[in-house]
Amino acid sequence: MVRRLPIAVVASVVIAGACAPTVTEKDRSTARVDYDVAVGAMNRGDMRAALRDLLAAVELDPTMAEAHNALGLVYHSLGKADDALFHYGKALKLRPDFSEAHNNFGTLLTDVGRYDEAIAQFKIALADILYATPFLAEGNMGWAYYLKGNVDQAVRHLGNAVATSPTFCRGYTWLARIALDHSQPDQVLANTRRFEKFCTGDPAVAPGVPANYIHTMRYYFGLGSLSLGDRAGAKKAFQDCATVEGDTELGQKCQRALRELE
Numbered sequence: 001m002v003r004r005l006p007i008a009v010v011a012s013v014v015i016a017g018a019c020a021p022t023v024t025e026k027d028r029s030t031a032r033v034d035y036d037v038a039v040g041a042m043n044r045g046d047m048r049a050a051l052r053d054l055l056a057a058v059e060l061d062p063t064m065a066e067a068h069n070a071l072g073l074v075y076h077s078l079g080k081a082d083d084a085l086f087h088y089g090k091a092l093k094l095r096p097d098f099s100e101a102h103n104n105f106g107t108l109l110t111d112v113g114r115y116d117e118a119i120a121q122f123k124i125a126l127a128d129i130l131y132a133t134p135f136l137a138e139g140n141m142g143w144a145y146y147l148k149g150n151v152d153q154a155v156r157h158l159g160n161a162v163a164t165s166p167t168f169c170r171g172y173t174w175l176a177r178i179a180l181d182h183s184q185p186d187q188v189l190a191n192t193r194r195f196e197k198f199c200t201g202d203p204a205v206a207p208g209v210p211a212n213y214i215h216t217m218r219y220y221f222g223l224g225s226l227s228l229g230d231r232a233g234a235k236k237a238f239q240d241c242a243t244v245e246g247d248t249e250l251g252q253k254c255q256r257a258l259r260e261l262e
Helices: 007-015 025-044 047-060 065-077 081-094 099-111 115-126 134-148 151-164 169-181 185-200 211-227 231-245 249-261
Strands: none
Touching: 025 047, 025 065, 047 065, 065 081, 065 099, 081 099, 099 115, 099 134, 115 134, 134 151, 134 169, 151 169, 169 185, 169 211, 185 211, 211 231, 211 249, 231 249
């Protein structure tokens, strides 16, 4: 069952604190250092270290929207949805035109099943002509539409996202998943091949592609190949993901699929 986040939390963020806190230049400068250290920890995947430094930053400077947005990301990654909701709300109260925070907030809302609210957040981000990565918001919006049950809108927005940024690797995984769910094996293979061309096949992009994206796409390729009668292609794809993934859930799926072919 999807847990619904309380609307009252958002309201409290918006109306609380009529008077802005006084922040000295020294506190502001120290908070910025804490924030920068936290970003480094986030980039290394050390979310608990990032949390410590971000909390120190907002204690010194509660008006730093970037730190509240980062706290939203950290709490979301740690499974603390209510805390993430609070800090995204705080970031957007401090800076209503903070498009990155709107996108991140929308991602959280998608994860807890509040698809219409998520789509509204993505649309706000997309309306900002200065937003540097609109393909992220459009791709995320496409996935929210799919989870809501609107396949046509999902495919349209995800298609726009990968057309705008061909290295938006997550977009190909979602498009392949949608094609697989709707018995379109040719589109499964087309999107896995685009993924291989623009993501794993690009030396500048490949090091940053998450391993789970790669293995998931090999699994999808195997299923799509099998649907088209290409048993050899399916076997090779399943071997790839079964070997790399080991005992994980996806690895076990690949191993089972491989056994069924033997």
